[in-house]
Amino acid sequence: MHLDLDIVFSPLLTAGIFVILAISLNLINGFTGMFSLGHAAFFGIGAYAAAVYMNLFSPPLYSAAYWGHFAAGTALAALAAGVFGFLVGVPCLRLAGDYLAIATLAFAEIFKILLDSFMPEVFGGPKGLRLNVDKMDSHWAFCIAVGMILVVALFARNLKRSAAGRAFMAIRENEIAARVMGMNVAYLKVQAFVIGSSIAGMAGALFAYSNYLIAPSNFDLMLTIMVLLMIVLGGLGSITGSIVGALVLALVDPMVRYMPELAGRITANETLLRILQAFKENPELIYAFLLVLLIRLRPQGIFGMHEWGYYLGTRRRSREEALASGTAHPME
Amino acid sequence: MEDISPQTIKASRGLERDFALLRAENLVKSFGGLRAVDGFTLSVRSKELVGLIGPNGAGKTTVFNLLTGLESADSGRILFNNYEITGLPAHVISHRGLSRTFQNIRLLKNLSVLENIKIAYHQHVRYNLLDAVVRSRRFRREEREIEIKSLEFLEIFGLRRARHQLASSLPYGLQRKLEIARALATESRLLLLDEPAAGMNPRETSELMDLIRGIQDRFDLSILLIEHDMKLVMNICERVVVMDAGKIIAKGRPEEIRGDPAVIEAYLGSDFKG
Numbered sequence: 174m175h176l177d178l179d180i181v182f183s184p185l186l187t188a189g190i191f192v193i194l195a196i197s198l199n200l201i202n203g204f205t206g207m208f209s210l211g212h213a214a215f216f217g218i219g220a221y222a223a224a225v226y227m228n229l230f231s232p233p234l235y236s237a238a239y240w241g242h243f244a245a246g247t248a249l250a251a252l253a254a255g256v257f258g259f260l261v262g263v264p265c266l267r268l269a270g271d272y273l274a275i276a277t278l279a280f281a282e283i284f285k286i287l288l289d290s291f292m293p294e295v296f297g298g299p300k301g302l303r304l305n306v307d308k309m310d311s312h313w314a315f316c317i318a319v320g321m322i323l324v325v326a327l328f329a330r331n332l333k334r335s336a337a338g339r340a341f342m343a344i345r346e347n348e349i350a351a352r353v354m355g356m357n358v359a360y361l362k363v364q365a366f367v368i369g370s371s372i373a374g375m376a377g378a379l380f381a382y383s384n385y386l387i388a389p390s391n392f393d394l395m396l397t398i399m400v401l402l403m404i405v406l407g408g409l410g411s412i413t414g415s416i417v418g419a420l421v422l423a424l425v426d427p428m429v430r431y432m433p434e435l436a437g438r439i440t441a442n443e444t445l446l447r448i449l450q451a452f453k454e455n456p457e458l459i460y461a462f463l464l465v466l467l468i469r470l471r472p473q474g475i476f477g478m479h480e481w482g483y484y485l486g487t488r489r490r491s492r493e494e495a496l497a498s499g500t501a502h503p504m505e
Numbered sequence: 506m507e508d509i510s511p512q513t514i515k516a517s518r519g520l521e522r523d524f525a526l527l528r529a530e531n532l533v534k535s536f537g538g539l540r541a542v543d544g545f546t547l548s549v550r551s552k553e554l555v556g557l558i559g560p561n562g563a564g565k566t567t568v569f570n571l572l573t574g575l576e577s578a579d580s581g582r583i584l585f586n587n588y589e590i591t592g593l594p595a596h597v598i599s600h601r602g603l604s605r606t607f608q609n610i611r612l613l614k615n616l617s618v619l620e621n622i623k624i625a626y627h628q629h630v631r632y633n634l635l636d637a638v639v640r641s642r643r644f645r646r647e648e649r650e651i652e653i654k655s656l657e658f659l660e661i662f663g664l665r666r667a668r669h670q671l672a673s674s675l676p677y678g679l680q681r682k683l684e685i686a687r688a689l690a691t692e693s694r695l696l697l698l699d700e701p702a703a704g705m706n707p708r709e710t711s712e713l714m715d716l717i718r719g720i721q722d723r724f725d726l727s728i729l730l731i732e733h734d735m736k737l738v739m740n741i742c743e744r745v746v747v748m749d750a751g752k753i754i755a756k757g758r759p760e761e762i763r764g765d766p767a768v769i770e771a772y773l774g775s776d777f778k779g
Contacts, residue, residue, distance in 0.1 A: 357594075
């Protein structure tokens with residue numbers, strides 16, 4: 174029974190963690206328009222902080238103490254990632270565009286390399302850090318992931334509709350205009366970066382507690398690229414888009430894995446089965462295919478910058494208003 | 506204060522008009538070997554409308570960049586409302602009440618018209634991040650106020666019905682107006698307009714003139730504007746400053762400038778009739 178649950182919930186949990194990562198990266202890359210490639214490092218900092226903290230206490234799984242330490246460990250992970258976000262953000266966010274991407278990428282690589290050799294008795298070295306606590310079952314971890322997603326999505330939505338969210342978007346749209354409108358651009362950029370980093374740290378804690386082992390290789394550039402693909406697919410600046418984009422890309426992998434088997438029960442078509450087998454062996458093909466589709470059909474991402482519901486009412490209304498304003502006369 | 510002509514003082518309605526809201530003293534800015542601004546001195550009094558004209562490359566926009574803190578002057582002083590603002594960052598200068606528009610319109614293209622106005626209130630927002638995240642009463646009250654004020658501004662500028670449109674989808678003339686509305690919404694006391702009529706047809710230009718005069722009166726604004734449209738400058742400016750190659754070559758009332766031989770040679774062309 175346990176095993177069956179895990180087959181379903183393990184990929185769902187991974188998808189859930191990706192959703193949190195996507196929303197957090199969207200705050201940095203999508204809302205504020207800073208091209209950061211260091212997100213995996215903040216995810217990793219959160220994971221390691223949470224794991225090291227839990228190893229200090231190693232309470233029995235699912236005991237009252239465990240949940241207390243779980244909450245504290247997650248908070249600590251967010252704090253640690255936020256502090257590093259601040260330390261990286263203050264010097265790096267003066268850089269624009271590609272230069273920021275290179276600087277954050279370098280930070281992520283330094284983090285990974287440092288973990289290989291720095292204090293192996295604490296951080297476990299290149300083989301990774303074992304948790305002294307049993308890993309959380311994926312269905313429970315998934316429930317927590319859903320809760321975290323709700324909180325984080327609500328947080329991001331409220332942020333987007335506030336002065337701070339508008340300021341982030343103003344910086345993305347036109348930094349000079351933002352400055353002249355009285356925005357302390359340097360401060361706001363660091364703020365967005367720290368918020369995004371600490372949410373990634375929280376996701377890292379959940380990742381650590383639902384695994385036996387975390388290793389530096391879990392937090393490589395490919396992870397960042399993956400999350401970046403998700404937010405680009407969903408739409409930069411759209412929270413709904415981040416959720417949908419992350420779910421689509423994170424669930425592609427488990428789906429193609431079972432495809433040949435499932436299809437084999439319905440059909441005996443050799444060619445189809447061979448194609449599905451090829452996809453199973455190279456799920457990247459699907460990503461490539463999706464990206465080509467995206468660029469051809471909807472370069473702004475599935476949701477553009479908008480949220481769920483935008484396309485139901487607002488657009489129709491605004492089009493009517495656009496028509497009306499064409500004849501509108503000013504100063505009347 | 507040699508740049509205040511006696512005629513304008515006589516024409517002023519009250520004493521407060523003589524108060525120099527902005528004073529730039531001997532500003533110098535070089536880019537490499539080029540002296541873009543060379544000894545720029547100007548004062549703009551409260552509720553005054555001053556035009557800054559000159560041929561392309563005369564350094565007008567650089568003056569604006571120096572005044573708004575986007576670039577820092579090599580030497581010279583800028584006083585605003587009797588406080589020295591030389592070398593302050595752009596957002597601090599904006600907080601002091603100095604706002605501007607740009608020659609190449611700088612709207613937030615992918616945001617709605619309403620959101621474009623709302624960002625102008627950023628500096629006046631008192632609620633913090635936590636208020637925003639939990640949508641506290643303070644947050645909701647301030648956001649409601651911002652919404653009401655923004656819609657008022659859009660109404661004045663005839664943009665209210667377009668409020669949900671993307672800024673980039675507005676016709677060019679309306680984009681210029683939206684940018685002026687946004688600069689005004691920061692509740693600034695001095696507005697720097699960089700070629701507000703650029704790209705407008707004569708009808709739009711004359712509407713814009715009425716609009717600028719209207720808002721100046723209504724909000725007790727001081728305005729410094731760069732413009733190439735001579736009709737606009739001559740019609741609405743009380744005083745005109747002419748720049749050429751980084752230097753001020755003439756100052757005075759429009760009708761004086763019109764006849765100034767140095768100006769005619771440098772800028773208006775020898776066959777200018779007015």
